[in-house]
Amino acid sequence: MTTAPQTAQSGSPADGSGPEQPTIFVMYGATGDLSRRLVSPAFFELARLGRLPRQWRLIGCGRGEKTHEEFRDFIREALEEFGPQPADGPWDEFAANLLFAGGGFTEADSGELPGVLAQAREALGGEAELVHYLAIPPGAFLDTTKGFEAHGLVEGSRVVYEKPYGTSLASFEELDAEVQRVFDESQVFRIDHFLAFEAQQDVMHARFANPWLASIWNREHVAQVQVDVAETLDVAQRASFYDATGAFLDMIVTHLFQMAATVAMEPPADLGPGALQAARDAALQDFRELDPAEVVLGQFEGYTDIDGVPDDSTTDTLAAARVWIDNDRWRGVPFLLRSGKRMTADEQRVTLVLRTPEDGPYAGSATAPSTISFSLLEGGAVDVALTVREPGVAGGTTQGTATLPLAGLGEPALPYVHLIEHVLTGDRSLFTGVEGLRAAWTCIERFSNDRPAVLPYAPGTWGPEAADALAEPGQWFLRS
């Protein structure tokens, strides 16, 4: 085992300049969907903000062949599609730092990477720090990790694993044992980018900064918690990865479990990285084993027509689950989790559905529940719905709603901008912890061995009706 070198702690430099330490990022899977849509745009945004190291190189690594120039064109096209626009930033300067190493990278064969690394090191000076970023399918994590050791790329490096970290309890244990054998834990960052959404961070910051909110954050006041990520997105560009993974593994046991744990966690002693990660992990350890009868899986009609998807695929493109948390704060409160592709809207929400009155003048009346809902999209917003008197002579109650946009309160940053910067500064507060991941995989063991049948749903809907029923006697905050 080796330890990571101390990086210059310059995450928030007053002069807007990045860390001093020259750094080489190697992005495995740089030609993929994640790289194009989320990670490469974040690198460019960091460059625009002047928050990358003063000297750096980004080496895209892939199994195919590309010249450096072709890779630069590839990234420019990705930015043109997903932003920030190359024309709005220091594109030429940025592009000059991009290199490509083809031929793949496995334990058996390091491909072109050593040669391109040597070229980058020569340009930056021998002391450049190395950050490995695994933007590849999870099935390739183990062999790539073995490759780091086999090809002498462990010493002094940092390594970033995308989610899902494992695909089952057994594969998680196998991968983590290898990662812990090869690296010191201080070198390892396990990403779940939903933890870095501005409004997802606000779920805990708003709670802990506002005592009145903290005081209702429990079973006495909350009837349901909903974590809902609906996407209109298709999976055609990544059919092979997606068909091998499915919605439950891609979203529920990963992002939505971590989001639910952020809601559920006990107040940490402070907001430092260790305390936050430990608080989330402890909450995950209280998740009750998932009952397969409380999971609904769906597949949108037409999914098997996609190139690369087998005609008889039973992969889930939507999953919904009712999860219970066995501790004093949340006993008896259902956590409803749902995520799917080709749904009717793009929404990412964490919603607390509050209890209706059990005593007083409104006891037993059919008032709609008040809700506090955090929207994660576009810099974030908090929507509050309260039951109020309906104005006018007729009387009765109605719902009043107000939206607090978060984006206008500062300069929101994309989740991967936060995460890459945190890797550079060694801050693990927004990364997942090993004990929490182990708890998540343990929680779904029974379900994984006894998966319910996959139900069809029409594209452009909220999924199979059985998913609606999971929310009863309440209903999903997001619905038709």
Ligand SMILES: NC(=O)C1=CN([C@@H]2O[C@H](COP(=O)(O)OP(=O)(O)OC[C@H]3O[C@@H](n4cnc5c(N)ncnc54)[C@H](OP(=O)(O)O)[C@@H]3O)[C@@H](O)[C@H]2O)C=CC1
């Ligand atoms: N796409 C997204 O929105 C998000 C994805 N993720 C995670 O990021 C990772 C990559 O996802 P995504 O980019 O969508 O997936 P892709 O299917 O697009 O794969 C990424 C790249 O990995 C390389 N690759 C594919 N199979 C292998 C293999 N067996 N061994 C080595 N390299 C391989 C390919 O590049 P080449 O052919 O050039 O070698 C491919 O372009 C996954 O773990 C996913 O869960 C996380 C958050 C969001």
Ligand SMILES: O=C1O[C@H](COP(=O)(O)O)[C@@H](O)[C@H](O)[C@H]1O
């Ligand atoms: O990890 C993943 O996340 C994306 C959704 O994240 P977003 O930041 O693009 O909203 C999801 O589409 C993808 O399937 C999954 O792998």
